[in-house]
Amino acid sequence: MNYLPLAHALSAREDLPVPAWLFAWGASIVLIVSFFALAAGWRSPRFEQRHERPLGAGLSRALLGLPAQIVCGLLGVFLLGVAIYAGLEGTVAPDRNFALTFLFVTCWLGFPFFSAILGDVFRPFNPWRAIGRAAGAGFQAIAGQRPAHLAYPERLGRWPAAIGLLAVVWLEVIYGSGGVVLEPETAAVAALVYSVYTLAMMAAFGVEEWCDRGEVFSVYFGMFGRLGIFGTRDGRLERRRPFSAATGWATVPGSAAVVIASIATTSFDGASEGAIQDPIETVYEWLADAGIGLTASLRLSETLFMLLCFAAVALVYTLGVRGMRTVPGAPSLSTLRAGFAHTLIPIALAYLVAHYFSLFVFQEQAQFTYLLSDPLGTGADLFGTAGAGVDYNVISANTIWYVQVASLVVGHVMGLMLAHDRALVYWSDYRKATASQYWMLAVMVAFTCFGLYLLSVANG
Amino acid sequence: MLLLAHIGHQLIWLLYVVPVLIVSAAIAKSFIAQRRAERED
Numbered sequence: 036m037n038y039l040p041l042a043h044a045l046s047a048r049e050d051l052p053v054p055a056w057l058f059a060w061g062a063s064i065v066l067i068v069s070f071f072a073l074a075a076g077w078r079s080p081r082f083e084q085r086h087e088r089p090l091g092a093g094l095s096r097a098l099l100g101l102p103a104q105i106v107c108g109l110l111g112v113f114l115l116g117v118a119i120y121a122g123l124e125g126t127v128a129p130d131r132n133f134a135l136t137f138l139f140v141t142c143w144l145g146f147p148f149f150s151a152i153l154g155d156v157f158r159p160f161n162p163w164r165a166i167g168r169a170a171g172a173g174f175q176a177i178a179g180q181r182p183a184h185l186a187y188p189e190r191l192g193r194w195p196a197a198i199g200l201l202a203v204v205w206l207e208v209i210y211g212s213g214g215v216v217l218e219p220e221t222a223a224v225a226a227l228v229y230s231v232y233t234l235a236m237m238a239a240f241g242v243e244e245w246c247d248r249g250e251v252f253s254v255y256f257g258m259f260g261r262l263g264i265f266g267t268r269d270g271r272l273e274r275r276r277p278f279s280a281a282t283g284w285a286t287v288p289g290s291a292a293v294v295i296a297s298i299a300t301t302s303f304d305g306a307s308e309g310a311i312q313d314p315i316e317t318v319y320e321w322l323a324d325a326g327i328g329l330t331a332s333l334r335l336s337e338t339l340f341m342l343l344c345f346a347a348v349a350l351v352y353t354l355g356v357r358g359m360r361t362v363p364g365a366p367s368l369s370t371l372r373a374g375f376a377h378t379l380i381p382i383a384l385a386y387l388v389a390h391y392f393s394l395f396v397f398q399e400q401a402q403f404t405y406l407l408s409d410p411l412g413t414g415a416d417l418f419g420t421a422g423a424g425v426d427y428n429v430i431s432a433n434t435i436w437y438v439q440v441a442s443l444v445v446g447h448v449m450g451l452m453l454a455h456d457r458a459l460v461y462w463s464d465y466r467k468a469t470a471s472q473y474w475m476l477a478v479m480v481a482f483t484c485f486g487l488y489l490l491s492v493a494n495g
Numbered sequence: 496m497l498l499l500a501h502i503g504h505q506l507i508w509l510l511y512v513v514p515v516l517i518v519s520a521a522i523a524k525s526f527i528a529q530r531r532a533e534r535e536d
Contacts, residue, residue: 059514060513063514063517358522473521476522477522480514480515481515484511484512491507
């Protein structure tokens with residue numbers, strides 16, 4: 036978030052009662068205790084069976100019916116249009132233009148946070164899905180038949196979404212780094228290019244197929260939506276056990292890459308501000324000395340480290356999965372790799388909350404005051420809130436730290452719980468299931484300590 | 496003193512690795528013991 040470079044730590048933490056590293060030790064103890072509590076008291080799978088309870092037919096009709104779909108779709112298209120227009124025609128000052136905060140904070144962070152609680156709230160507002168469905172309906176009305184689509188290559192799975200996720204974060208974090216500000220116009224052009232690409236893919240493979248597999252935002256927000264308590268089935272709204280829908284998410288190839296990319300990119304964003312700042316600068320100097328331009332050197336060095344973060348997170352997860360293979364009765368490595376990928380979703384959410392919670396709280400004050408009244412930054416005052424500012428004292432630095440620690444601990448305990456539940460599916464003997472999860476415990480402790488280390492360095 | 500303080504600051508990450516090492520060592524010990532028991536059976 037380079038246009039708000041100190042968003043993670045606007046003020047230094049006051050003295051904590053114990054050193055920051057002791058929080059990592061405490062979090063590890065919480066994980067170990069949770070692990071043994073699960074081993075002792077959780078001896079059959081609880082998330083694998085369906086636990087949905089349909090909600091009232093009237094409520095389902097009101098929220099999922101065609102009028103609601105049209106209203107939500109139009110709102111999504113309108114807001115995307117406003118963001119693109121603001122980016123192209125508004126001020127070049129990133130913090131005064133509606134586009135960047137709306138795209139990279141309100142949507143990019145807001146949808147995961149709310150989806151994790153309520154379910155997939157992006158789907159009805161997805162502007163590309165709305166346009167694609169409207170175009171399909173128009174085609175059907177004119178041609179008298181549904182549009183034909185190519186068969187989506189099964190092996191491709193969610194890999195386009197995983198690569199797209201890396202690309203979005205690259206644009207957000209790396210393109211606009213080192214004094215080269217990500218301008219609102221660049222973000223608007225990127226949104227236009229992405230819109231053309233997405234609509235072309237929807238025309239080729241079908242709207243719902245592409246949303247489920249390749250459309251970055253649908254896949255990414257939908258992944259967090261699997262943790263939420265509301266879902267739909269056969270056009271009916273239903274309430275479900277939190278986290279239970281996550282168990283069926285990673286059945287598509289490339290799903291593990293999506294969740295690993297989420298953890299890795301958040302880690303990179305945090306680490307590039309502190310923990311790996313020196314190595315990045317060293318590589319940058321090598322490249323610059325080799326005659327590559329300064330901006331290109333910086334982007335190349337940061338790109339390299341972002342990919343290394345992806346490889347490192349994938350390696351830790353693979354080690355955990357390989358460890359499980361040593362337990363008698365284990366299924367194949369590929370089954371385990373896909374079968375436990377959903378256990379990383381709460382961790383991805385925990386990393387997001389820990390790294391961006393403060394940014395979200397601060398920037399949403401701007402979003403719903405002066406950016407709403409003056410979206411182009413030209414001095415307008417549509418709602419009388421253009422003169423408002425951001426109150427950085429709304430939460431203290433220590434409160435931010437406690438939220439960060441709590442989110443990491445809760446996220447990893449939830450990850451352990453999902454992993455334990457899945458292990459009971461693969462090993463009917465609960466003792467073997469528990470033995471297999473020693474390895475995931477090590478993975479969770481590693482991710483927790485790594486996350487807290489990144490935050491402690493970034494927060495100073 | 497300044498040098499030591501600097502090294503201390505640089506090596507603070509070691510304190511975050513300790514819990515990972517303890518858990519990993521415990522798993523490795525249990526894994527080796529399990530293998531040994533299987534061989535003896």
